[in-house]
Amino acid sequence: MKRSKYSDIKNIFIDTVDKDSFVELESTAFNYQILEESLDKPLKMILLFGRPGTGKSMILNRLYHNLKASREIHYFEAPILSEKEFLRNIYESISSQRIPKNMRVNFDGLLKYCQNLRGQREVMFLLDECQLYSEALMEKIRLLSDTRVVKFVITLHKTENEDIIAKEHFKTRIWEVIELKNADIQDLEIYIQKKLFQKGFVEVSNMITKRDIKFIHACTKGNFRESNKLLYTIFNIYEYYDLYQPKKIEKKTTLSKKILEMAAIKIGYIHD
Amino acid sequence: MINTKELEKRWYKYKTKGMLLVASILTLLSLLIYGGYYILYKLDINIGKKEEPKAVMSIKKVKEKNSSIVSKPNVSDVLLLPTIPIIDLEKEKLKDSRAKKRTIEYNIAKKRHQPHHHYTHKTKLVKAKVSTYLTPRELSTINGEKKRLNFQRTGNNYMSIMKEKFEQNKNPRDALLIAKAYYNAGNYKQAEKWSLKANNLNSNLDESWLIFAKSKDKMGKRREALKILIAYYNKSKSYKIKALINKMKSKSI
Numbered sequence: 001m002k003r004s005k006y007s008d009i010k011n012i013f014i015d016t017v018d019k020d021s022f023v024e025l026e027s028t029a030f031n032y033q034i035l036e037e038s039l040d041k042p043l044k045m046i047l048l049f050g051r052p053g054t055g056k057s058m059i060l061n062r063l064y065h066n067l068k069a070s071r072e073i074h075y076f077e078a079p080i081l082s083e084k085e086f087l088r089n090i091y092e093s094i095s096s097q098r099i100p101k102n103m104r105v106n107f108d109g110l111l112k113y114c115q116n117l118r119g120q121r122e123v124m125f126l127l128d129e130c131q132l133y134s135e136a137l138m139e140k141i142r143l144l145s146d147t148r149v150v151k152f153v154i155t156l157h158k159t160e161n162e163d164i165i166a167k168e169h170f171k172t173r174i175w176e177v178i179e180l181k182n183a184d185i186q187d188l189e190i191y192i193q194k195k196l197f198q199k200g201f202v203e204v205s206n207m208i209t210k211r212d213i214k215f216i217h218a219c220t221k222g223n224f225r226e227s228n229k230l231l232y233t234i235f236n237i238y239e240y241y242d243l244y245q246p247k248k249i250e251k252k253t254t255l256s257k258k259i260l261e262m263a264a265i266k267i268g269y270i271h272d
Numbered sequence: 273m274i275n276t277k278e279l280e281k282r283w284y285k286y287k288t289k290g291m292l293l294v295a296s297i298l299t300l301l302s303l304l305i306y307g308g309y310y311i312l313y314k315l316d317i318n319i320g321k322k323e324e325p326k327a328v329m330s331i332k333k334v335k336e337k338n339s340s341i342v343s344k345p346n347v348s349d350v351l352l353l354p355t356i357p358i359i360d361l362e363k364e365k366l367k368d369s370r371a372k373k374r375t376i377e378y379n380i381a382k383k384r385h386q387p388h389h390h391y392t393h394k395t396k397l398v399k400a401k402v403s404t405y406l407t408p409r410e411l412s413t414i415n416g417e418k419k420r421l422n423f424q425r426t427g428n429n430y431m432s433i434m435k436e437k438f439e440q441n442k443n444p445r446d447a448l449l450i451a452k453a454y455y456n457a458g459n460y461k462q463a464e465k466w467s468l469k470a471n472n473l474n475s476n477l478d479e480s481w482l483i484f485a486k487s488k489d490k491m492g493k494r495r496e497a498l499k500i501l502i503a504y505y506n507k508s509k510s511y512k513i514k515a516l517i518n519k520m521k522s523k524s525i
Contacts, residue, residue, distance in 0.1 A: 233274070236274045239273075240276050245276075258283060261283055262276070262279045265279060265286060266279055270286065271286070272282040272285045272289070
């Protein structure tokens with residue numbers, strides 16, 4: 001079976017939370033540094049928020065992999081919506097003991113357990129997609145953080161209609177807020193280039209002109225997830241042409257405007 | 273694998289729409305540019321073209337008005353004439369002075385030939401009726417006191433001149449003047465005599481009847497005077513006679 005080089009290129013832009021695919025940009029490096037510094041402060045909770053696709057999960061993932069060797073840190077990649085399961089996971093992470101399936105963790109007992117550990121240990125929990133947690137569970141997270149034994153770094157989606165920071169239980173307890181934003185044109189260019197460089201596709205990276213970056217940025221507004229999606233579609237089309245109609249992409253040193261527009265039509269950024 | 277055939281179709285559709293949009297924008301722009309050009313230039317030119325006949329008309333009007341002064345311009349002159357007609361002021365002055373001279377000469381000639389004109393006038397003249405009354409000058413010599421003084425001063429001379437004149441002309445008016453002069457002088461008998469003379473020559477002279485009756489009255493013959501006046505009034509219906517009749521009647525009463 002024939003295989004195109006564009007098959008590998010398109011896979012670079014598959015949306016994954018992988019520490020190896022993390023691209024360090026000026027803005028993300030700055031935010032990461034703030035986050036790392038905040039962990040050393042006597043804070044109960046740290047909020048990391050921004051629109052979907054701005055790299056919140058990627059930062060959390062990187063933070064976990066960078067600190068897991070030096071600190072007691074636990075990363076809840078997927079939100080645990082059941083309170084019973086959530087408390088069980090917290091207890092198991094702190095105590096390193098498995099609880100039988102027919103048993104459950106008593107919250108008061110967990111609180112007392114944490115209070116007994118004050119001054120002895122500092123356990124860090126990284127919770128992604130916290131907007132999915134119930135208010136009752138968020139209240140329990142707050143009470144656990146008050147013991148000063150457990151520290152939470154939470155991520156939230158910033159939405160148009162809801163100012164999450166204004167919520168009472170965050171307003172009073174979150175001491176550090178880090179907002180992540182979409183990339184500007186320069187950051188997006190660096191992001192795409194670095195992604196391709198990391199996998200050794202320098203030639204393809206050189207094919208992408210500033211005009212193409214502008215077009216991609218205009219479509220995706222600099223959102224990393226959206227940009228990845230568009231770039232994946234672009235190279236998917238390239239893959240097809242390379243395999244079945246190679247004449248259409250031969251002798252071209254830059255990205256085809258037609259293919260860019262086709263990809264944008266496919267995703268729905270421009271309408272036919 | 274992606275279905276590029278379907279995607280290409282959609283892309284062609286998108287491009288066509290884009291091209292149509294660009295074409296429509298370009299058409300609109302070109303229309304706007306043409307419209308602007310038309311408003312700025314074409315309309316001005318049209319206005320200019322419309323004004324040309326006006327200019328010709330104005331030239332024509334000037335020609336008509338000054339036909340006696342301005343000489344006929346050539347066709348080439350008309351074509352080259354600007355919208356505002358230019359008149360040579362020097363020529364105009366010269367023409368004006370000539371025209372003035374002509375009018376002065378004409379007026380002089382008119383004054384000279386005025387009497388001649390009078391005679392040669394062909395319209396019918398209405399013949400004036402001979403007045404039976406004395407002229408204002410004649411009356412003033414009779415009624416005015418100052419004139420009376422003149423009569424007194426030159427009375428003899430006046431009477432003799434008038435009598436000579438009467439003898440020559442036999443004009444009833446002269447006789448009446450003499451009668452009036454005698455009446456004013458208080459010579460009522462002579463006044464009666466000369467008024468009768470005048471009356472004999474022209475019985476329609478009211479004054480002759482008046483002087484005659486008044487003289488008779490002064491001489492104490494009022495009844496006779498009244499009879500004469502009434503008889504004449506019945507014939508002439510003169511208001512002067514009537515007034516005198518009434519006066520005499522009232523005096524008698």
